[in-house]
Amino acid sequence: DAKTTQPNSMESNEEEPVHLPCNHSTISGTDYIHWYRQLPSQGPEYVIHGLTSNVNNRMASLAIAEDRKSSTLILHRATLRDAAVYYCILRVLNTGGFKTIFGAGTRLFVKA
Amino acid sequence: EAGVAQSPRYKIIEKRQSVAFWCNPISGHATLYWYQQILGQGPKLLIQFQNNGVVDDSQLPKDRFSAERLKGVDSTLKIQPAKLEDSAVYLCASSPLVGLAKNIQYFGAGTRLSVL
Numbered sequence: 001d002a003k004t005t006q007p008n009s010m011e012s013n014e015e016e017p018v019h020l021p022c023n024h025s026t027i028s029g030t031d032y033i034h035w036y037r038q039l040p041s042q043g044p045e046y047v048i049h050g051l052t053s054n055v056n057n058r059m060a061s062l063a064i065a066e067d068r069k070s071s072t073l074i075l076h077r078a079t080l081r082d083a084a085v086y087y088c089i090l091r092v093l094n095t096g097g098f099k100t101i102f103g104a105g106t107r108l109f110v111k112a
Numbered sequence: 113e114a115g116v117a118q119s120p121r122y123k124i125i126e127k128r129q130s131v132a133f134w135c136n137p138i139s140g141h142a143t144l145y146w147y148q149q150i151l152g153q154g155p156k157l158l159i160q161f162q163n164n165g166v167v168d169d170s171q172l173p174k175d176r177f178s179a180e181r182l183k184g185v186d187s188t189l190k191i192q193p194a195k196l197e198d199s200a201v202y203l204c205a206s207s208p209l210v211g212l213a214k215n216i217q218y219f220g221a222g223t224r225l226s227v228l
Contacts, residue, residue, distance in 0.1 A: 032215060034215070036217075041221070042219075042221055042222075043116075043203050043205070043219030043220050043221050043222050044155065044203075044205075044217075044219050045219070046216045046217065046218070049215055049216070087154055091215065097160075097162065097167055097168075098215070099157070099160075099168060100145075100157065100217065101157070102147075102154030102155045102156070102157075103154050104152075104153060104154050105154055
């Protein structure tokens with residue numbers, strides 16, 4: 001199974017940028033990199049995804065290394081509402097279609 | 113657009129009892145997923161449907177867990193009989209097959225199961 005490695009937790013100050021790293025050294029050419037986040041007592045929420053190029057949306061930016069073995073989720077200005085568990089996921093293409101494998105994620109703490 | 117609906121939100125049962133969870137995905141979403149999330153861990157995929165067919169059930173404990181999606185819309189997940197280690201949040205998600213959102217899973221709030 002394709003796996004990702006993330007720090008267990010990170011801390012940020014409010015209004016500052018946050019860079020959440022993820023290693024996925026076993027990634028293959030057809031695997032998409034997805035990020036989801038999970039707020040307390042809620043289901044995961046999609047944040048962003050990419051294949052090879054860096055991506056931006058209204059929530060965040062995704063920076064993908066040239067060899068695709070790592071990526072970084074960037075929250076440009078952290079707010080208290082961004083405190084959540086962030087999951088870096090590989091969406092792996094297999095015979096039955098795409099399969100999503102979650103790791104343990106990074107718990108982000110945001111200080112006021 | 114209504115989100116993924118799950119019920120009940122909470123369920124407490126004793127071991128060896130049976131329990132069922134219900135999920136209604138976003139209208140038009142062909143793919144439906146059931147995940148198990150044990151406290152402190154990421155979600156683990158139990159079963160994935162595309163319309164009413166099973167795409168992946170490799171991690172479903174088939175001796176006690178079953179799931180169906182008879183008309184390709186809503187789905188039920190059943191545990192019979194429950195064990196203590198089944199205590200977890202059961203998450204349902206759906207995604208469309210086509211369009212800009214085809215790679216995105218939309219999750220419900222989950223059902224928290226406690227087995228005593």
